[in-house]
Amino acid sequence: MPTLRGQQTSLRAMTRDDLTLLHRWLNDPDIMQWWDGRDHKASFDRVEARFRRSIENSDRESQRFMIEVDKDGVTRTIGMIQFSRLQPRAKNSQIDVLIGEPEYRDAGYGTDALRAALKHLFEDLKAHRVWHTMQAGNVRAQKSAEKIGFVREGVLREHDQVEGKYVDVVVFGMLRDEWLKQGP
């Protein structure tokens, strides 16, 4: 798997050593309220099972990368980004991102990682459309999507159930032409 380079972040292949971080992040309430819900406790074994194919580079459904930043000569792994393999006919892909280390949120890293992945999807893999969803309450993720130029396409009413409550889900999309028009 190639390493993808953003302006502030690099996206590298996932390894077995990343499981400890992933296990911590997937039990962090600040993340889980926007992901599977804070009532979901993820055991280490469950996390291992969820990411095993990515670590072995044998996942046919999605590609996952760890997000790294270099700061003061130190490389730190701060998050994870994943996108589905291109749907063969429509060439679309769904993308998700998380910045697991709290002190690295709201500093542009999640948006930069999304941009690096979009560049790969549109320019290397020739995607036609990339879409990104989040709970309607996740204002930060929506702000990040808007900064990149994703178009807010609509709201799926009560599309998900999180922590026992139905929640609206916002859909953002970007088409290949829209990405190419943005320029480098």
Ligand SMILES: CC(C)(COP(=O)(O)OP(=O)(O)OC[C@H]1O[C@@H](n2cnc3c(N)ncnc32)[C@H](O)[C@@H]1OP(=O)(O)O)[C@@H](O)C(=O)NCCC(=O)NCCS
């Ligand atoms: C969502 C996430 C990926 C965004 O990455 P990030 O690096 O934090 O995002 P950025 O710093 O590029 O942009 C966030 C923007 O939201 C703004 N913001 C943060 N909280 C906000 C709030 N409550 N209301 C409005 N804006 C908010 C920030 O100020 C920033 O805008 P700015 O650059 O104009 O100042 C990251 O915060 C994260 O992983 N959060 C927890 C898990 C999650 O929500 N994942 C997404 C599930 S779809």
